[in-house]
Amino acid sequence: MRVLIVEDERDLADALRRALEEEGYAVDTAQDGAEGLHKARSWEYDAVVLDLMLPKLDGRAVLTRLREAKSTPVLVLTARDAIQDKVALLDLGADDYLTKPFALGELLARVRSLIRRGCSDPRPMLRIGQVAVDTVARVVRLGDQIVPFSAKEYALVEFLVVHRGELVTRTMIYEHLYDESDDSLSNVLDVYVSRIRKRLGNDFVRTRRGEGYIVDA
Ligand code: CA
Numbered sequence: 001m002r003v004l005i006v007e008d009e010r011d012l013a014d015a016l017r018r019a020l021e022e023e024g025y026a027v028d029t030a031q032d033g034a035e036g037l038h039k040a041r042s043w044e045y046d047a048v049v050l051d052l053m054l055p056k057l058d059g060r061a062v063l064t065r066l067r068e069a070k071s072t073p074v075l076v077l078t079a080r081d082a083i084q085d086k087v088a089l090l091d092l093g094a095d096d097y098l099t100k101p102f103a104l105g106e107l108l109a110r111v112r113s114l115i116r117r118g119c120s121d122p123r124p125m126l127r128i129g130q131v132a133v134d135t136v137a138r139v140v141r142l143g144d145q146i147v148p149f150s151a152k153e154y155a156l157v158e159f160l161v162v163h164r165g166e167l168v169t170r171t172m173i174y175e176h177l178y179d180e181s182d183d184s185l186s187n188v189l190d191v192y193v194s195r196i197r198k199r200l201g202n203d204f205v206r207t208r209r210g211e212g213y214i215v216d217a
Contacts, residue, residue, distance in 0.1 A: 007054075033062045046073070
């Protein structure tokens, strides 16, 4: 899953990026509201973390203008804790908010929850036959064994399983699992898929030649 962080405080943006990347997310960042709005409109993010106080275009304006075009889930970061502000944010189309300062663990949990709500199947545990994908612990089990996957491989398994029964094109995978600075992927995608097959069974992922991949529902 791919997340955009719009935050002008460099240290905070870096900390959020690292934390999300460790969980296997692809992460893009924007340092002002104008850049954030441009990126949020240009790409299919699974969630946007949006600070309110931003140079060039403030978070409210970004949210309002994004909502004219897209329903991407947005978590707003706000320094204020006045109730009216929170109500106003939700009315503007924010899906959730977090008051600064916050614990990183809480932000990660809220991002997971936002992404789940945007999926056709919002349950935290997804099962296909003997395979169970635990989207909270971010692990895959085969029977009662945890299957060792890297964060990126896990992200691919989760994405395929969330879209089970659908054709997942290579373009969808690039847009949702890789950030804008990553150009290494076209050759590693096949490697990831073959590792997934080796660990979860050859039939777990089918290739539709020239189009993409399918995990049967
Ligand atoms: Ca700020």
